[in-house]
Amino acid sequence: MRRLPLILVAALMCVAPLAVADDTPAVTPVSSDEFEAVLSGHEGKVVLVNFWATWCAPCLREIPALMEVESTLADEEFAFVALSMDDPYTGAAMIQSFIDRHFEGFTTYLRTASEMHDAAAVIDPAWNEIMPTTYILDREGNVATMIQGLKSADEFLVAVREHL
Amino acid sequence: MVGCNRSWVSLAAAPLALLAAAAVAAAPVEFSEPVAVSPADRKAEAVEVALDTDGRLHMVWVDKGAADNGAHEGHHGAGHDRHHARDDLFYTRSARDTLRFDAPVQVNREPGEVWGFSVSRPRVQVAPSGSVHIMYPANADQDSGGTALVARYVRSDDGTRFEPPRTLNTPAEEDRSEIVHGGFSAAHVFGTLGVAPDGRVHAWWIDTRGMAEDGSSAAIWSAISNDDGHSFGDDFEVMGSGVCPCCQTTAAFTHDGDTVLLGLRGVTEENYRDNLLRASTDGGHTWGEPVRLNAERWQINGCPLKPTAVAADGDRIYTAWYSAVEQPPGAYFTHSTDGGETFSAPRALHPEASLSDAPVVATGGGVTWVVWHARTDEGRRLFLRTSTDGGDTLGDLVEVPGPGTGQAGFPVAAATDDGRLLLGWQQDGRAWALEARAAGDHASHTHAH
Numbered sequence: 001m002r003r004l005p006l007i008l009v010a011a012l013m014c015v016a017p018l019a020v021a022d023d024t025p026a027v028t029p030v031s032s033d034e035f036e037a038v039l040s041g042h043e044g045k046v047v048l049v050n051f052w053a054t055w056c057a058p059c060l061r062e063i064p065a066l067m068e069v070e071s072t073l074a075d076e077e078f079a080f081v082a083l084s085m086d087d088p089y090t091g092a093a094m095i096q097s098f099i100d101r102h103f104e105g106f107t108t109y110l111r112t113a114s115e116m117h118d119a120a121a122v123i124d125p126a127w128n129e130i131m132p133t134t135y136i137l138d139r140e141g142n143v144a145t146m147i148q149g150l151k152s153a154d155e156f157l158v159a160v161r162e163h164l
Numbered sequence: 165m166v167g168c169n170r171s172w173v174s175l176a177a178a179p180l181a182l183l184a185a186a187a188v189a190a191a192p193v194e195f196s197e198p199v200a201v202s203p204a205d206r207k208a209e210a211v212e213v214a215l216d217t218d219g220r221l222h223m224v225w226v227d228k229g230a231a232d233n234g235a236h237e238g239h240h241g242a243g244h245d246r247h248h249a250r251d252d253l254f255y256t257r258s259a260r261d262t263l264r265f266d267a268p269v270q271v272n273r274e275p276g277e278v279w280g281f282s283v284s285r286p287r288v289q290v291a292p293s294g295s296v297h298i299m300y301p302a303n304a305d306q307d308s309g310g311t312a313l314v315a316r317y318v319r320s321d322d323g324t325r326f327e328p329p330r331t332l333n334t335p336a337e338e339d340r341s342e343i344v345h346g347g348f349s350a351a352h353v354f355g356t357l358g359v360a361p362d363g364r365v366h367a368w369w370i371d372t373r374g375m376a377e378d379g380s381s382a383a384i385w386s387a388i389s390n391d392d393g394h395s396f397g398d399d400f401e402v403m404g405s406g407v408c409p410c411c412q413t414t415a416a417f418t419h420d421g422d423t424v425l426l427g428l429r430g431v432t433e434e435n436y437r438d439n440l441l442r443a444s445t446d447g448g449h450t451w452g453e454p455v456r457l458n459a460e461r462w463q464i465n466g467c468p469l470k471p472t473a474v475a476a477d478g479d480r481i482y483t484a485w486y487s488a489v490e491q492p493p494g495a496y497f498t499h500s501t502d503g504g505e506t507f508s509a510p511r512a513l514h515p516e517a518s519l520s521d522a523p524v525v526a527t528g529g530g531v532t533w534v535v536w537h538a539r540t541d542e543g544r545r546l547f548l549r550t551s552t553d554g555g556d557t558l559g560d561l562v563e564v565p566g567p568g569t570g571q572a573g574f575p576v577a578a579a580t581d582d583g584r585l586l587l588g589w590q591q592d593g594r595a596w597a598l599e600a601r602a603a604g605d606h607a608s609h610t611h612a613h
Binding site (some may be wrong): 046053054055056057058059061080089090098114115117118125126127128129130131132148150151 | 204207228229250281282283347378379380409410435464466467468470484486493519521544571572573593
């Protein structure tokens with residue numbers, strides 16, 4: 001469990017469009033450093049970070065619940081951050097198309113690190129590469145909770161609200 | 165004897181000598197220098213190795229494109245709306261008894277058809293005749309218009325020239341794209357190959373035929389060749405359900421080949437994902453009831469991506485696997501002294517590590533080797549432990565020397581009959597190999613069949 005370092009929010013804004021307009025890509029490739037900047041930009045909020053992949057059936061069944069959580073907590077000091085662990089070489093456009101077909105409105109980052117481990121290490125260097133994995137980060141950026149396996153919106157809301 | 169042109173580093177002799185006094189049957193280990201096998205300008209992943217009777221190490225890996233390639237562009241093009249693989253499969257073999265490798269050759273003839281990653285690795289086996297057998301998941305368009313992941317197979321008489329790839333699975337009749345990972349119409353993946361001592365070639369894979377509607381449970385299918393891979397019989401169902409869809413299968417034979425062993429991770433309706441071993445005594449046609457290896461039952465509705473590794477030496481059966489619920493979570497080892505009917509309590513391989521995972525097991529020459537990767541202050545590194553008493557005790561852990569940069573991971577191993585281990589793994593975007601040698605004479609520890 002580690003605390004995320006502070007990084008200039010300005011740097012984050014170059015990487016991550018968080019408010020999504022209709023023509024904004026749903027998928028934003030990020031290096032590990034860029035992903036760390038994304039998370040640092042949310043300090044002060046409780047952050048739910050979800051690792052998912054298009055090849056992970058339980059992950060896909062979980063996405064509607066995650067979108068419901070994001071919508072339910074839209075007015076709270078809360079941020080939702082998804083990171084696709086799909087093979088980065090398969091292309092952001094493929095993930096984008098997949099989301100367009102199945103999960104309209106869902107936005108995600110896509111690792112560019114060649115190994116899942118490197119991308120996850122920003123949050124948890126000891127991640128066991130099980131999908132889906134969800135972390136709740138407290139307002140200081142510390143990992144408060146790790147959740148693995150498919151969960152419901154209610155289960156996520158309970159976990160998040162413990163720290164709001 | 166080997167090692168005529170390499171330097172050896174003894175990393176464990178002193179501590180293990182002390183352990184020997186405490187009745188732990190383990191071997192001091194010496195290592196050759198690690199050898200980078202894949203080209204520096206390419207990215208390699210999902211390494212697999214096999215050893216032939218002449219002492220050549222055969223290695224395959226998935227090529228992910230140029231090392232300086234933009235990661236999200238894909239090296240065979242990107243951007244279309246299908247889960248097409250974009251990778252290739254490469255093969256090389258070493259000279260006899262030394263880690264000098266031939267120039268790698270591409271195995272797949274359809275560019276970019278290979279679908280593989282660290283825990284969906286291609287498989288390579290070498291038959292007693294010297295023929296080389298490779299299986300890998302590949303994309304294939306289906307008559308229905310969808311794209312499937314098929315079990316592709318290729319053979320070579322001697323590893324110098326490969327025949328055209330063939331598909332081992334019969335086409336799935338139903339389109340399961342709504343429930344199969346990635347939207348494939350069918351998948352025949354996460355498989356393994358085995359060559360029996362009599363030369364029969366067995367292939368197994370996880371199959372979406374009959375998959376549960378929620379995508380949580382798959383089947384295992386198999387195909388067998390009785391003519392050194394020149395032809396295969398029709399594929400057939402080994403397990404109709406109850407198989408974790410994303411945990412690669414493994415296989416082993418007892419030395420006389422009478423028993424075929426299949427390691428897998430099961431899944432129940434309640435999402436318990438047990439490490440299971442199944443045995444066949446009729447050449448892989450019918451199978452006994454699964455034996456559970458884990459003590460604590462891991463319940464998760466997710467994708468563990470965790471195989472169950474198995475090796476055999478007579479009635480001694482060895483398994484290694486990951487668990488998130490044994491205490492502490494991490495890589496575990498169990499062994500059987502009665503041909504797999506019962507197993508020892510799971511033993512944590514690296515309880516001090518914050519993460520230990522991806523264990524593999526190999527046995528030969530009276531030495532059983534367990535290798536895994538674990539998190540250290542310097543990053544992810546490989547570790548091993550040995551046993552020279554048939555798994556009853558394990559020696560202290562030993563860090564495997566590597567190139568020192570990047571994250572070492574996902575080891576694969578082949579043991580020789582004279583107490584050596586040939587290791588392969590991925591690190592810093594390349595495929596690596598080295599040789600470990602257990603000092604001393606261990607032939608007397610070999611267990612009778």
